[in-house]
Amino acid sequence: MKELVERIKKLYPEPTVELNFSNPFELLVALILSARCTDKRTNIITKELFKRYPTPKDLAEAPVEEIDKIISSCSMHNTKSKNLKALSEILVRDFNGEVPKSLEELTKLPGVGRKTANILLSMAYGIPAIGVDTHVKRLAYRLGISKSENPEGIEEDIKKAVPKEDWIVFYTGLILHGRRVCKARKPNCDGCPLNDICPKIGVK
DNA sequence: CTCCCGATAT
């Protein structure tokens, strides 16, 4: 496990989110849109969305049909457009237009679950957290980091096994590795720098 | 557990 952490840190030294954003609000919106949607498409959508509605106030006052039209090429756009408007209204009304900095407050927002909250806290505010998305879940399983099926269990296993100061760089490294090498459908084990220490659990 | 649900890779 210690060796794995060092390798991930060396391979992906800089914590990175491949979603374009310039402030916590934009990251929050991008994360909500990115559910079951490629980051490439999310970035196309957010570019237009942020141009049209730059602030929580703008998005809160926007007609939901207009939001839906802009994000229509994204999966589950009907749900997401409603959530984005409702969430923006709450930010304006209860948080002075700012994005809150606690897991409890974030997960109360419509469309914001534990994964979105943890990634936002860590990448927008630098707060140590583990965001368990589809990549972290898959790699934690294949690499034998966690036997848990649910995200919270995986989150706890990683927190116990990795020093707190490495939480962010580790989970973001897993995500980058999952996107580039250890892909869901066709993992490139032959070209994988972790090949020699990976048990490849469940990999055909 | 089901529903949401467009684009893309395989």
Added chain:
DNA sequence: ATATCAGGAG
């Protein structure tokens, strides 16, 4: 043709 894409709510 279908699995998958930075999931969450009911």
